[in-house]
Amino acid sequence: MKTLHFEKQAVCPETGARAGLLHTAHGTIETPVFMPVGTQGTVKGLTRKHLLEELDAKIILGNTYHLYLRPGHKLIEGFGGLHGFMQWPRAILTDSGGFQVWSLSQLRKLKEEGVLFRSHLNGDQHMFTPESTVDVQLSLGSDIMMMLDECTDYPSSHAEARKSMEMTVRWARRGMRHYRERMESREPRNALFPIVQGSMYADLRRECVAQLGELDAEGYAVGGLSVGEPRELSMEMTEVTVPLLPADKPRYVMGVGAPEELPEYVARGVDMMDCVMPTRNARNGYLFTSEGKVVIKQAQYREDSRPLDENCRCHTCTTYSRAYLRHLFQAGEILFSTLATLHNLTHYLDIMRRMREAILLGTFPEFLKTARRLASSPNSAHTS
């Protein structure tokens, strides 16, 4: 059974960066790809038109934890899944909910069976198991579903990290078995990716890859990064893990990254990424531009008639001044979130498009060199 088709188009011989096409039941995704996060059935601040016509996003994320709690996956299933509910015609990836249980839920209790937690909305008790999260995501109808994993705390001792990683592997086996049973009676439209854990220990990461590899999934993700560790460690773990993942399958690093990190991940063979940074930072007035970060509330932008980013072709940059954007931010206007999100995501997606083009043209090493030079300049968005 095959629900995805990953077509590799080019590999940079120097770095291993890859360009490809990921064919899903809801259209084809050009990789490497950055996926905007649409937590609760909408990318915060944007309309569908923004996503389809202005950003031309081919895939967005949904959050299983949030949608499970509200409005409920069964309700969404009744609307033809998340695609029908939110009227999104293109691909959707959903996480398993494990990360949100780990980061949002007050009371959680890890058991072999799964994770017991209390809703952050009303305190109700729920349980996620490897099986139930597959079922929830099948109700959501996600093109790419994620396996329930245990998000290891950072920092963790080697022993703790091993214990946690082994749980993730056992859960992945159970989840995959359940998934395959469920798929026997379904159209092959929903893929399931296991998630590599192992904290910041190279040996555990390698071991996890080896064991998850046996599941012969259609794609693999690297989790447990961007959890507070220094960037060097995230990169080291990516370098250890990604080359071991099947080369003919998509590789997804979860929850990354800052704009200047995107080329670093792609240079390490990563095909897919997601992060709340462009959307959340936008709403908080932190804007990424080709010349570095703009913190729009700063007084220096009060009368600044220039566009936010002269090199950006988004609606925000081609229409409005920094002064107007600052005014909207100071006044707490909804339009600020919309215009800022539109810009930040355009910035991210443009970086991805330019990288893809460079890989296809064979110029990715030069692209990477330039990107690294800009990232080390003083006004870089690095610290955001």
Place this chain on the structure above:
Amino acid sequence: MKTLHFEKQAVCPETGARAGLLHTAHGTIETPVFMPVGTQGTVKGLTRKHLLEELDAKIILGNTYHLYLRPGHKLIEGFGGLHGFMQWPRAILTDSGGFQVWSLSQLRKLKEEGVLFRSHLNGDQHMFTPESTVDVQLSLGSDIMMMLDECTDYPSSHAEARKSMEMTVRWARRGMRHYRERMESREPRNALFPIVQGSMYADLRRECVAQLGELDAEGYAVGGLSVGEPRELSMEMTEVTVPLLPADKPRYVMGVGAPEELPEYVARGVDMMDCVMPTRNARNGYLFTSEGKVVIKQAQYREDSRPLDENCRCHTCTTYSRAYLRHLFQAGEILFSTLATLHNLTHYLDIMRRMREAILLGTFPEFLKTARRLASSPNSAHTS
């Protein structure tokens, strides 16, 4: 000097409802018109594209009080006025700020010279005079500016209301004199409308009209309605005032109304209206439909797959279910405000378009009869 041209196209012989074209420096407005409120340089929740392409709004409102305090009218003037600052190519009407001083400012002191007040943002002291508010609005570059008036408290004794009305008239004389001086050296692009006050006293309203009429302004507004009085009184005052206003000039009733009131005002010869109701109610989950009010948070909409309003052609109604809208509202998503505002304003502007058509076709009395029948039905939006 003429900055506006009002072209009357049809008058309903039975009711006196009027259809016309109001030509401004920023395009032609078909009347009767409802003007969406854009308090702080944006109609809350909407993008320019929504206003231009989906609503096709020909004129929007800006609030002098808010824009004067933040970001400041001088800053806005430097961007080519409010049109340049917010990149709005069509007509703008600004109020004088008097109403906001009356309703928002904690400490205000009325003097013959003007009104002393403290900013609701930081407590700074400011003064608005009939002259200064003309200057502020000239900086904003409004196509239609409003005269500073004193908003009489409701209820007020006849003596208080007279005193207040007389102040409004004296201010209007000063404001008009100042305006004419200023316009000697400017292109004729900004009209100035005095505002009729007089609380709920017919004799004061009549007297005010007579005195303001001497100013030979290009249009007149009726203020001091929708300040807490019963609807019958608002209508009575409109009936007393509007027919006395010059028939060849636009007549604007400020701050009204609910959807079912729009036909009532138009039936009384009103050409222009504005109200925060469609936009503010939208953000609060109160939606106006052709079949009455929908309070979207109600549990009855949880799994409701129907469009919000089957008779509405807006993006919200042609794309999404009530269940999805309810989910967005419950989740506090920005998109809810956008979709709800788009719908409520579409509903308002459609009512206006249908009335205009009826007046032009000579069928307004029938339109009014139907509208009144619907308004008295139990599910009416009357009480919103």
